[in-house]
Amino acid sequence: MSKKSILIIALIAVIVVVVGAAAYWTNHGQAANATTSDTKMAFYNNGSTWLYSTAVIENATMKNGSQQNIYVNTYLKPENGKVVLDLSKTLGYENEKLPAGTTLRVLAWRGLLSSTANGTSDLNLNLQGWSNTQNPQSTDLIYNMTLANVTVNQLPSSVTDNNLTVSSDINQYQQSISGITNGTQPIYEEYIINVDANGKVTITQVQPPTLCNIMAHII
Secondary structure (H helix, E strand, C coil): CCHHHHHHHHHHHHHEEEEHHHHHHHHHHCCCCCCCCCCCCEEEEECCCCEEEEEEEEEEECCCEEEEEEEEEECCCCCCCCEEEHHHHHCCCCCCCCCCCEEEEEEEEEEEEEEECCCCCEEEEEEEEEECCCCCCCCCEEEEEEEEEEEEEEEEECCCCCCCECCCCCCHCCCCCCCHHCCCCCCEEEEEEEEHHHHHHHEEEEEEEEEECCCCCCC
């Protein structure tokens, strides 16, 4: 085999690895491979039902200076279901914490789901952000989002595990918002994520979880 053929095969192998890694991030969004420096955000479901969320990070400023919406969808198992969003990679910052003064506005719609789809239950979601370490430290604050007596709807049979998808494609997002308008995601909330010079993450509630199915202005 010629050196040229070997080089071509090696190049194809590298492309396959890179594309595979990108597909994993888009489809699963787990921060298992995040560096210790990255700014990350964990979502913990402490409720007794599945929790589904559709959210948009509005007009996020990317590392290249452009602004775009980031669309995030999550399924969380009951009783301590967890996913981790790597905010640094999402905004184009590889292997570094987000810069001082980063501010992210998040609109989120949530719904409670189960295989039996009956009765009501309570939203009990914790959010926690941090930088500079693989896992959060005791000084990284946990923010609790709660709402009582929310109707429980049907869990899709295809959902069997925690899942996080991240995309900047509005078309993908539009395919996932039917739950907002058909009543299966009746919980609306809005919050601001701030990152300081040390990578410390704070979350400020603008609108605590409330029952509302208005689509606002994001579509």
